[in-house]
Amino acid sequence: MLQLDVSLARPGFTLSVTQEFASSGVTAIFGPSGAGKSTLLRLIAGLERDAKGRIQFGDDIWQGPGRFTPPEARGVGYVFQDARLFQHLSVAGNLRFADRRARGLAGPGWDEAVEMLDLGPLLARRVAGLSGGERQRVAIGRALLSRPRLMLLDEPLAALDAARKADILPYLERLRALHALPILYVSHDLAELARLAEQIVVVVAGKVAASGPLAAVLADPALAGVLGARGAGAVLDVTLVRHHVADGLSEVAHPAGSLFVPLLAVPSGGMLRMRFAAEDVMLARTRPEAISALNILPATVMALADAPDGVAVGLRIGPDAAQARITHRSARLLALEPGTEVFAILKSVAIARTDVANDAKLDRTTAP
C-alpha cells in the first residue's frame, strides 16, 4: 500500500495530493498535459527533494518529518518517457547496471526479464541504434532488473506512433501479469489505460479529481467534465464468439447482447476488454429497426449530469456501467430520468482497434 500526503510548490503550479494507491495491479494516473502526473511520479520516486509531506510504502516511511529516503534506497523501477538509457553502455550493459546493484533481492531474474521483453536479439546492440519501441523495452527490462517493489511508468508510449504502441502494449500486459508488482502508469491516453489498468486516479491542475475502479470512474456522469467526451465512456468485458471474415467483423458476446467489431486476431472464446467513448454512444427509447449501426444493447439510465457540451447520461448495460453524451435537446425529447429503459447504439466502426484489448487476466472474469 502506497500512501501519499504530499505537496510541492512551483512557480505558477502547486501539486497537492492525498491518496492511497492499491498494493497490486495497475493504477492509471490520468489527466491533461501539465496536470502534474509526472511530477507525482517523481515525488514518489524521491526525485523531488523539496516536496513536503509524507510518503509511506508498506511499513517504510519514504518521506516524513525530518526524514527522506533517497531514490536509490526506495526500490522503485522508473521507466521514463524518454527511456534514459545510458549511452556509454550497450543494451546488455544497461541491463547489467541494474542487475548488479540488485543482487540477492526478490524479483525477476536476468533470463526471465530478457525473455519477457524479447531482449535477446538486442543485447549486443549499442543504445544509439535502437528504435523508440526497442528503447522502451530495454528501459522496462532495466527497471525490472533493479528488482523494484513498485514500478512507475511515465507515459512510456507517448513518443511512439500508433503502430509502435501496438507493438509495445503486449509487453506491458506481460508486465502486468507479474502480480506481486504494483504499477503506477501515467498516461493521457485512455485507450491505453483502459487496456492495462484496473484502478484510476484522475489528476487535474495538481489535485486528484477522482479515483476508483477504472470502469466506474469512466462511466460516472459526475466526472464527465473532468474526463471530456472522448475520455468518459465505458469499459466492457466481452468474449469472442466467432469471426465473420467476409464482413470484416468479429462477433463478441456481452451479457446484454452481441456486438460486432472490426476483425480481431483473437481466437473464439478469447476474453477482451472494449472501450467506448461517451460521444460514440447514441440513445433511443425504442429498439431502432433498419439502422446501419450493428451494435444495439438494452440499457438502464442510472443518473444524469450536466457536462460542458451536453448531458452526461450514466447507464447500466448488463453488469457494466457506461456513459453516453447527448445534447440537452435530446435529453428533453427522450424524457430521460433515472430508471428509464433505453437502447444504447454503438456504431461498430466507432470502436478503434486500439480500444479493444486482449485481457490477460482470463481467470479474473471467468471465475464463478
Add this chain to the structure above:
Amino acid sequence: MTLPDLAPFWLTLRLGLVVMVSLLALAMPLAWWLAHTKCRLKPLFEAITALPLVLPPTVLGFYLLIAFSPRAPFGGAFMRLTGETLTFSFTGLVLASMVYSLPFAVQPLQAAFEALGRAPLEAAACLRARPFDRFFTVALPLSARGLLTAMVLSFAHTLGEFGVVLMVGGNIPGKTKVISIAIYEQVETIKLAEAHASSALMLAMSFALLLAVYSVNRRFPQAGGA
C-alpha cells in the same frame, strides 16, 4: 648538430603530469559543484576560477611569489610542515602551475557536466546507484570528452608556461629549469642550435599529443542521455 640537454625536457614532462593529475582531483569536484549548485555565490567562484585566463602570468607569478614566501602565512605554514620552501622548488612550481592552469581543467569539465544534465543521474539513482557510484559509472564516462579535454589542456598549458615559472621557480637546473626557460636562456646566450633542437622537440611532441587526442576523441559518445 648538438644534442639538447634533455634534463629540462624530462622536468617539464614530470611537471605536466603531476599538475594534470593533481589538478583533475581538484577540478572534478569543483566543476561538479559549479555545474549543479544553485548557490548565489556561483558567479563569484566562476570569476575566481577564470582569473588565471586573463591575468598576465607575471601578475599571477608575483602574487604567488609573495604567498609562497616563508614570511607569508601560506609559505610559512608549508615551511613549518615540510621544512622546505615553496619558492624556487619543484613543489612550488606544481602549486603555481595548478593555479595557472585551473580554468583549463575546470571549464571543459563544468561544460560537460552541465551538458550531461540530471536525467542520466536520476535514472541511475532509480537503479539503486548511490551518489559516488553514479558519478564514477555514469557521469564521468558520459563526460569522457570533457574529461579528456581537461586533461590535455591542463597538461599542455603547463608545458607552455613561462612567466609564472620564471617568477616563482627561477632557473635552477633539475629543480625548476623547465624547457621554456631553457629555450629562453639558450636564445639569450645565442646558443641557437640548441634552441632549435629544443623547440623542434616541443613542437613535435605537442603536435603528436594533440593529434592523438583528437583521434581518440571521435570515439567517445557525445554527452547527454537518450
